[in-house]
Amino acid sequence: MKLCILFPGIGYHCDKPLLYYTAMLAASKDYKVIKLQFSGFESADNAADHAYEQSEKQLSEIDFHEYDKIVFVGKSIGTVACQRYRHEHKINALSILLTPLTETFKFPAHDCAAFHGTSDPLADTGAIVKLCNEKKVILHTYNNANHSLEVREAFTDLNTLSDVLTKINKLL
Numbered sequence: 001m002k003l004c005i006l007f008p009g010i011g012y013h014c015d016k017p018l019l020y021y022t023a024m025l026a027a028s029k030d031y032k033v034i035k036l037q038f039s040g041f042e043s044a045d046n047a048a049d050h051a052y053e054q055s056e057k058q059l060s061e062i063d064f065h066e067y068d069k070i071v072f073v074g075k076s077i078g079t080v081a082c083q084r085y086r087h088e089h090k091i092n093a094l095s096i097l098l099t100p101l102t103e104t105f106k107f108p109a110h111d112c113a114a115f116h117g118t119s120d121p122l123a124d125t126g127a128i129v130k131l132c133n134e135k136k137v138i139l140h141t142y143n144n145a146n147h148s149l150e151v152r153e154a155f156t157d158l159n160t161l162s163d164v165l166t167k168i169n170k171l172l
Contacts, residue, residue, distance in 0.1 A: 003067040004031040004172070007055060007078030007085075009099075010041050018098050018149065021165055022073050029172050031071070034062070038078070048103055051081035064091055071172060075099060076122065076147065079114075083107040096168060097137070099147050102127050109135035113171055115164055117145025140167060 004026035006014050014023060014035040023033045038054050041047050064070060070093035074082035079100040086093050087107040097104060097114040101123050114137050118125045125141070132139040142149050142160050149164065150157045 001067050002026075002029070002031040002069045002071075003034070003062075003064070004071045004073065005034045005036065005059070005082070007036050007051070007072060007074040007082040008038055009076030009078050010038065010047060010051075012075045012078075012148065013037070016075075016148070017161055018164065019073065019075055021161065022096070022168055025165060025169055026071065026073075026172055031069075031172070032067075034059070036078070038081075047077050048080040048084075051077050052084050055081045055085050059085070064089070070094070071096065073098065073168075074104070076101065079104040080106075083109065083112075094171060096171060098164075099123065099149065100128065102131060105131040105135055105137075109137045113138040113140070113167070115140045115142070115149060115167075117142045117147065117149050119144045119151075120147045122147050140164070 006019050008014050026033050036058050038051050072082040072093045073096045075098040079097040080103050083104055084107050095112040100114050114132055116128050144151050149160050
């Protein structure tokens with residue numbers, strides 16, 4: 001059995017394109033898909049801890065030993081929560097990091113692939129490139145893309161989404 005867990009961002013829920021289509025793709029490959037929901041963020045200072053606590057609560061009933069393959073897909077603050085959860089619970093999972101934050105890399109980053117927009121206002125490209133190199137994380141960058149991997153031009157954004165999903169398809 002295969003399991004895919006989506007760890008959303010603060011404003012980027014599982015019904016937004018990157019996560020919505022990743023869930024659809026995983027389901028088509030016979031993964032059980034769990035879509036976490038985060039809410040009640042008070043400030044950016046405690047956002048990562050808050051997301052992690054909500055992840056723990058929502059995943060408390062999951063027996064990870066039932067699954068042959070586990071994939072965590074995090075978006076933004078969800079990348080921090082998924083990496084921390086994977087580390088603290090010693091889960092053998094592949095992590096797909098959509099627009100990771102520098103804080104994401106405080107945790108071990110084996111078996112990870114990251115996707116980053118070079119105009120992401122929440123994550124400095126130089127820092128992300130350096131951290132991915134240090135942690136041996138496969139990094140895919142998108143020129144001039146923002147924190148949603150968009151440049152606000154419909155066909156360019158659709159092409160980016162297609163490219164990201166093609167790469168995720170190979171990872172799954």
